[in-house]
Amino acid sequence: MKNDHLPAPGPDSYEHERYMRAALVEAAAAAEADEVPIGAVIVHRGRIIARAHNQRETLKDPTAHAEMIALTQAAAARGDWRLHGCTMYVTLEPCPMCAGALVWARLDRVVYGPADPKAGACRSLYRIADDARLNHRLEVIAGFMEEPCRALLQDFFARKRKTATNGYP
Numbered sequence: 001m002k003n004d005h006l007p008a009p010g011p012d013s014y015e016h017e018r019y020m021r022a023a024l025v026e027a028a029a030a031a032e033a034d035e036v037p038i039g040a041v042i043v044h045r046g047r048i049i050a051r052a053h054n055q056r057e058t059l060k061d062p063t064a065h066a067e068m069i070a071l072t073q074a075a076a077a078r079g080d081w082r083l084h085g086c087t088m089y090v091t092l093e094p095c096p097m098c099a100g101a102l103v104w105a106r107l108d109r110v111v112y113g114p115a116d117p118k119a120g121a122c123r124s125l126y127r128i129a130d131d132a133r134l135n136h137r138l139e140v141i142a143g144f145m146e147e148p149c150r151a152l153l154q155d156f157f158a159r160k161r162k163t164a165t166n167g168y169p
Ligand code: ZN
Pocket: 065, 067, 094, 095, 096, 097, 098, 099
């Protein structure tokens, strides 16, 4: 069965899945810490060089999105702010800040789960990651393994709503 969202079957799609699973582990760690569950990993030559999750509440930092933290880790691991040859796997479509940072960091590719119609800046609201007017463009693979990514987000917000209305229907 053909699915236009997915890369061609073969070793490459298996690899994509393995790395997205690692990003999902990060997203689950965010949920554990009562953070919106978004996780990201960065891969260079088959090796994961950064693993991060959203820590906006924990760090009280509006820029502490999973992608931003992962970019800082990856640059430290590479000893270079230029992340040529790197791919990011992230469990939600990046926002304008993170999509911009991906361009400035010169990554090769971003693979993400569900679209974010409210803030997505790779396809939904803007197309920052591969805008021809910017001096670097990433390959964008959208909608990869979106079901497990979306399930984590939905469970988190359903639990939040339940807590918020507990005893006060
Ligand atoms: Zn972001």
